[in-house]
Amino acid sequence: MTYDLVVIGSGPAGMSAAINAASYGARVAIVDENPVTGGKLLGQMHEDPDFEWWIGENIAREMTSEVKKLDIDTFLEKEVWGIFPQWNVMLHSGEQLQASNVLIATGAAEKAMPLPGWTKPGVMAIGAAQTLTNYHRVKPGHNVAIIGVDPLSLSVAHELKMADVNVAGIFLPPSNALTSDKSSPMQIIDDLSGMAHLAPNRLMKIAGKMAKNPVMKKAAAKFYPSFGMKVWGIPLFLRKTVLAIEGKEQAETVKTAKIVQNGQLQQENAKSINVDCVCISGGLYPLAELASSAGCAFAYIKELGGHIPLHSPEMETTQEGIFVAGNITGIESAKVAMAQGKLAGTAISDRLGLLNNPQKAVTRARKEVEDASEQALIQFQPNIGYGREKAEQIWREKADL
Amino acid sequence: MNSDTVICRCEEVTLSYILNAINNGAATSKALKLETRAGMGICQGRICRPLLEQVISIYTEGSIPERPDLSSNHPVRPVSLNELAGMGKDLNHADK
Amino acid sequence: MRINEHPVLGRQKKNIVNITCNGVDYEAYEGESIAAALLANDIRTLGYSEKGKEPRGIYCGIGHCYECRVMVNGERNVRACMTRVKDGMRVESQSGELL
Numbered sequence: 001m002t003y004d005l006v007v008i009g010s011g012p013a014g015m016s017a018a019i020n021a022a023s024y025g026a027r028v029a030i031v032d033e034n035p036v037t038g039g040k041l042l043g044q045m046h047e048d049p050d051f052e053w054w055i056g057e058n059i060a061r062e063m064t065s066e067v068k069k070l071d072i073d074t075f076l077e078k079e080v081w082g083i084f085p086q087w088n089v090m091l092h093s094g095e096q097l098q099a100s101n102v103l104i105a106t107g108a109a110e111k112a113m114p115l116p117g118w119t120k121p122g123v124m125a126i127g128a129a130q131t132l133t134n135y136h137r138v139k140p141g142h143n144v145a146i147i148g149v150d151p152l153s154l155s156v157a158h159e160l161k162m163a164d165v166n167v168a169g170i171f172l173p174p175s176n177a178l179t180s181d182k183s184s185p186m187q188i189i190d191d192l193s194g195m196a197h198l199a200p201n202r203l204m205k206i207a208g209k210m211a212k213n214p215v216m217k218k219a220a221a222k223f224y225p226s227f228g229m230k231v232w233g234i235p236l237f238l239r240k241t242v243l244a245i246e247g248k249e250q251a252e253t254v255k256t257a258k259i260v261q262n263g264q265l266q267q268e269n270a271k272s273i274n275v276d277c278v279c280i281s282g283g284l285y286p287l288a289e290l291a292s293s294a295g296c297a298f299a300y301i302k303e304l305g306g307h308i309p310l311h312s313p314e315m316e317t318t319q320e321g322i323f324v325a326g327n328i329t330g331i332e333s334a335k336v337a338m339a340q341g342k343l344a345g346t347a348i349s350d351r352l353g354l355l356n357n358p359q360k361a362v363t364r365a366r367k368e369v370e371d372a373s374e375q376a377l378i379q380f381q382p383n384i385g386y387g388r389e390k391a392e393q394i395w396r397e398k399a400d401l
Numbered sequence: 402m403n404s405d406t407v408i409c410r411c412e413e414v415t416l417s418y419i420l421n422a423i424n425n426g427a428a429t430s431k432a433l434k435l436e437t438r439a440g441m442g443i444c445q446g447r448i449c450r451p452l453l454e455q456v457i458s459i460y461t462e463g464s465i466p467e468r469p470d471l472s473s474n475h476p477v478r479p480v481s482l483n484e485l486a487g488m489g490k491d492l493n494h495a496d497k
Numbered sequence: 498m499r500i501n502e503h504p505v506l507g508r509q510k511k512n513i514v515n516i517t518c519n520g521v522d523y524e525a526y527e528g529e530s531i532a533a534a535l536l537a538n539d540i541r542t543l544g545y546s547e548k549g550k551e552p553r554g555i556y557c558g559i560g561h562c563y564e565c566r567v568m569v570n571g572e573r574n575v576r577a578c579m580t581r582v583k584d585g586m587r588v589e590s591q592s593g594e595l596l
């Protein structure tokens with residue numbers, strides 16, 4: 001079957017792009033391996049400063065209804081195994097979708113953070129816990145330990161508490177060469193400063209503000225109490241780490257140890273805490289395997305989460321007709337993903353000759369992406385702005401070659 | 402980290418096995434994959450690729466390459482030969 | 498393990514369907530994933546690893562890791578986290594072989 005645009009991924013970026021292009025008259029198809037549309041909108045929930053709840057599932061429902069109204073074909077429970085020139089999108093069940101334009105909006109994957117016992121049942125990625133709790137409405141466990149201190153793990157800790165799950169504590173990951181930037185209290189206080197204005201606890205707010213002052217930050221990391229501080233009633237331990245997850249058939253305990261003032265681990269006084277679930281938060285990285293297999297050029301930019309497919313200001317990769325939007329371009333919020341999707345949809349509609357005033361439409365869409373990024377309540381990646389600039393600079397250099 | 406800790410979950414490859422391979426000369430994540438099978442399992446490296454890149458970068462004191470060293474080749478998702486044989490069939494089942 | 502009342506998300510109302518897992522009957526909610534249904538019934542082990550025969554369950558929850566793969570109505574390697582339950586569904590754990 002032939003389309004003007006095939007969108008891979010029905011998350012906020014994918015659906016935004018599809019709706020945008022279809023509203024200009026393009027013939028669009030969306031492919032998703034999930035049984036429903038919405039991607040990672042399903043399970044996300046945030047409280048804004050006015051105490052209003054933004055619920056991803058509701059946004060997904062609205063967008064899905066738009067998708068239906070615009071007669072966009074959706075192929076659900078279908079995995080794309082390859083994209084061939086120019087362009088044939090291959091589905092695992094044998095179908096082949098043909099389109100002059102493809103948008104890869106496959107989002108992100110979680111970075112693994114290994115520690116002894118991490119393969120046991122009951123140990124899961126933080127995103128899995130979020131989806132189970134807020135979307136499937138099943139508790140991941142009765143007593144949960146969270147390993148990793150970042151905006152996502154803190155959000156999920158709060159969400160678990162709301163679902164009446166006991167969160168035994170939020171711990172630092174074990175300190176080793178692979179986790180050096182995630183297990184240093186100084187670095188963590190720095191990274192959390194982007195959340196300070198949302199912090200429910202007065203001490204956290206102060207800690208957030210202190211993070212902006214280097215002298216105060218050093219003092220904060222040094223004097224942080226070893227018994228932790230409570231956020232939403234949950235102990236947040238910046239001086240305790242998990243050495244191992246133990247249990248026979250599944251996770252039953254976590255072995256925790258204190259980190260003393262000089263940064264040394266106090267292994268002799270390890271304490272075991274009973275849990276039936278451990279959530280690991282190692283950060284997110286762009287899931288760009290399809291872009292890679294289609295021959296798109298990449299760059300490694302740590303601030304964006306890892307390897308990203310290089311793209312023009314209008315979201316087109318180095319392969320003509322292949323566009324990207326959402327977390328695949330760098331880890332940011334759902335609102336930025338939606339704005340990027342809209343931008344890609346606009347650029348593609350321009351390519352198809354469907355716009356009356358392309359210059360105006362594209363300029364406005366680009367501005368919306370900038371605004372969404374600036375207005376973000378939570379910064380998942382510290383230094384995201386720097387990361388975006390770096391990507392733009394590499395693109396310009398490539399264009400000059 | 403305990404060197405018995407599994408790095409590649411699919412193929413159950415431990416850190417010590419990987420470090421051994423590096424000591425024996427594996428200097429890229431591709432070489433590691435060929436030597437230890439890490440990154441070769443059913444998840445196609447989705448879970449362990451960033452870890453392998455980091456381990457190589459740390460132990461060989463190199464930087465992470467601009468292009469993912471464990472490149473993604475078709476098929477990027479498991480597809481059975483049966484399904485491939487049935488390719489090109491008419492699509493009547495787009496879900497509206 | 499079910500969250501039927503939630504302070505922000507409200508009450509959930511779902512129809513009950515019946516599935517079996519390794520021959521045992523379980524109640525599930527219509528439309529939920531196999532992994533969620535089993536977890537709601539306190540089942541965390543979904544299979545065993547190929548080499549070490551170690552218990553494995555939900556890890557990534559988003560279809561990336563394939564560790565939750567089970568046999569559904571005789572079909573192998575179905576991801577439990579990505580597949581919805583249907584009334585009468587027969588789920589069985591695999592011993593770890595791929596194909």
